[in-house]
Amino acid sequence: MSTDMRRDFADRDELIAYLRSEFPAALAEGAAVSATRGGRSAAEERLGRLDPARYAASRNFLNGAVTRLSAYLRHGVLSLAELRSAALRAVDDPAAAAKLINELGWRDYWQRVYAAIGEGIWRDREPLKTGVPAKSYAAELPEDLATATTGLACIDAFSRELVETGYLHNHARMWLAAYTIHWRHVAWQAGARWFLSHLLDGDPASNNLSWQWVASSFSHKPYIFNRANLERYSAGVYCRDCPLRTACPFDADYEELEQQLFPRAPRPAEPPRRRR
Amino acid sequence: MSLSKQPVVWVHADCLSPTNPALMKYPGAPALFVWDDELLTEWRISFKRIVFIYECILELPVVIRRGDVVSELLAFAAEQRADSIVTNPSPSPRFKAISSRIAAKLPLQVVPVAPFVRPSAPLDLGRFSRYWRSVEADAMRPPDEA
Numbered sequence: 247m248s249t250d251m252r253r254d255f256a257d258r259d260e261l262i263a264y265l266r267s268e269f270p271a272a273l274a275e276g277a278a279v280s281a282t283r284g285g286r287s288a289a290e291e292r293l294g295r296l297d298p299a300r301y302a303a304s305r306n307f308l309n310g311a312v313t314r315l316s317a318y319l320r321h322g323v324l325s326l327a328e329l330r331s332a333a334l335r336a337v338d339d340p341a342a343a344a345k346l347i348n349e350l351g352w353r354d355y356w357q358r359v360y361a362a363i364g365e366g367i368w369r370d371r372e373p374l375k376t377g378v379p380a381k382s383y384a385a386e387l388p389e390d391l392a393t394a395t396t397g398l399a400c401i402d403a404f405s406r407e408l409v410e411t412g413y414l415h416n417h418a419r420m421w422l423a424a425y426t427i428h429w430r431h432v433a434w435q436a437g438a439r440w441f442l443s444h445l446l447d448g449d450p451a452s453n454n455l456s457w458q459w460v461a462s463s464f465s466h467k468p469y470i471f472n473r474a475n476l477e478r479y480s481a482g483v484y485c486r487d488c489p490l491r492t493a494c495p496f497d498a499d500y501e502e503l504e505q506q507l508f509p510r511a512p513r514p515a516e517p518p519r520r521r522r
Numbered sequence: 523m524s525l526s527k528q529p530v531v532w533v534h535a536d537c538l539s540p541t542n543p544a545l546m547k548y549p550g551a552p553a554l555f556v557w558d559d560e561l562l563t564e565w566r567i568s569f570k571r572i573v574f575i576y577e578c579i580l581e582l583p584v585v586i587r588r589g590d591v592v593s594e595l596l597a598f599a600a601e602q603r604a605d606s607i608v609t610n611p612s613p614s615p616r617f618k619a620i621s622s623r624i625a626a627k628l629p630l631q632v633v634p635v636a637p638f639v640r641p642s643a644p645l646d647l648g649r650f651s652r653y654w655r656s657v658e659a660d661a662m663r664p665p666d667e668a
Contacts, residue, residue: 248594251557251586261580265572268588275568284577286540322537322610323578326638334664347661348654354638354661355653361613362647412570443566446574451613 258283275443280412282317282446289318298333302345308415308480313346316447317413319353326350353452360451367454368435370463376428377510383433387440391426398495399488400476401425412446417479423460424470428507429495434461470507473497526606526631530554530599531584532624534617537610537635538578544608544633545583552602554595555579557588561616592623599628610635 251268255261262279282288297311304310318324330350333343360367374380390396394405404422408414414422419441426437434457441457442448458464473496477485485491496503504511531544531553545553561567579586587594599607606629611617624630639657646652654661 248587248589251588253580253586255580261576262573265569265576269562269569269572272562272567272569272572275566276570278568278570279573280570282574284538284574284579285581286578287581288577317574321535321575321578322542322635323539325539325635327636330638330661331664340662340664344662348658350638351654351657351661352650354657355647355650357613358645358653359647364615364618409568412568412574439566444568444571446571448565448571 276409278410278412280446282314282411282413284317284321284323286318286323289315289324292318293324293329293332296332296336298337298343298346302342305345305349306417306479308417308483310415312415314413317445320447320449320452326354356449356451356455359455367450367458368438370461371455371458372463374468375462375466375512376468376508377512378431378508382431383427384431385433385436387426387432387436388430391430391432392440397490398425399490400480400484403484408441408444412444414445419456420460420469421471421476423457424468427457427461428468428470434458434463467511468508470500470503471496472500472503526608526629528602528604529606529608529631530595530602530604532556532595532607532609533579533582533584534609534612535575536612536614536617538575538582540581542582542610543635544610547633548608551608552598552604553582553584554598555582555584555586556591556594557586558591558616559588560590591620595624596627605629606631608633 252264255264266273266277292313292315296313300311301313305312315324315329319326319329330347333346334340337343391401391405394402394409396402396405401422404414404418407418408422423434423437426432427434435454438454438457441453442450445453455464460469462468473485473494476496485494488494498506526548529548529551531548531551533542533545533553533555537544562572585598587598595607607624608631611632611634621630621632639660641657641660643656645656
């Protein structure tokens with residue numbers, strides 16, 4: 247039997263120093279601490295700023311009015327039902343909260359799938375629709391991706407943000423996942439393990455099944471993006487100073503990218519999905 | 523399910539709310555959170571995640587320990603002369619495995635959390651769109667009308 251761990255700390259620095267000494271192995275994944283604080287009081291502070299209508303209008307933009315409540319939902323600090331009630335209270339017309347509630351539905355859905363298939367979340371739910379042979383996908387994350395040294399300003403920024411803050415905007419997660427799987431031919435499980443290690447909201451169900459959605463083992467076709475899409479939703483902040491801005495692997499229309507990435511895809515492409 | 527007479531509450535990382543229904547149902551019962559060392563290693567949980575979770579736990583009336591979850595829970599229950607363990611559900615296979623090891627030694631009561639939707643029939647989980655068609659009306663309804 248272990249002894250009780252400490253509960254009394256003068257401040258956050260003292261807590262962090264204590265945890266460094268208690269969990270030295272975790273420092274192998276990086277010593278960063280997020281500015282996002284844990285606990286119900288911090289969650290309620292964010293809940294007070296909830297604006298479901300602005301969320302619906304701007305959620306796909308990196309600077310959009312997203313809730314930043316995912317880590318609290320993941321750990322049950324706040325329940326989906328509580329957040330739904332808060333969203334409905336914050337609007338005059340329930341339709342203004344519909345998009346936010348629909349996104350809460352995704353979390354409920356992933357949890358239900360997890361309850362049904364358990365460890366199956368680590369295996370392809372369906373065959374990939376990329377036409378790329380399964381053995382072509384690497385089992386491990388490439389070093390340059392993990393260390394944010396690919397040379398692509400956007401991808402390196404997302405990789406750094408993930409490791410340093412434990413948070414990524416949903417759109418950035420989708421871009422980073424699509425790049426990892428479809429441009430670098432890395433198995434989605436390697437990317438899923440990377441995210442699970444770092445995201446404060448890292449939940450095996452939402453995380454793995456979303457990676458499978460991008461990969462196409464839990465969707466009808468692979469998710470990809472292009473430079474125009476990334477520039478639009480990031481306000482061009484990465485492309486402006488990117489060392490590879492004239493050799494950008496994403497700078498093409500969707501048909502060209504599909505031809506290039508999935509030349510042996512099983513059937514002719516429908517218009518690609520831009521985003522969830 | 524009948525009420526436990528002298529339970530301890532097991533608070534796990536899927537339900538770190540001060541209004542956790544297991545804590546609410548047994549106010550004042552001794553409660554424990556256990557850092558699952560094996561899981562931290564297996565999932566390579568980074569330091570920032572540990573800090574976040576620890577801050578969540580500090581707002582709860584729980585004793586904090588670490589090690590093998592089942593051994594720690596049974597030892598804590600014995601110290602408290604408890605007749606049962608009460609907790610909240612989780613979809614994870616690890617939770618199921620831990621629960622069945624506990625249940626072999628002590629009665630385990632799982633207190634549900636208020637659900638997001640209450641489907642009246644089994645759901646088709648093949649795709650989100652099918653799930654959403656079945657639950658959307660329920661999901662959009664304020665809970666006091668549910």
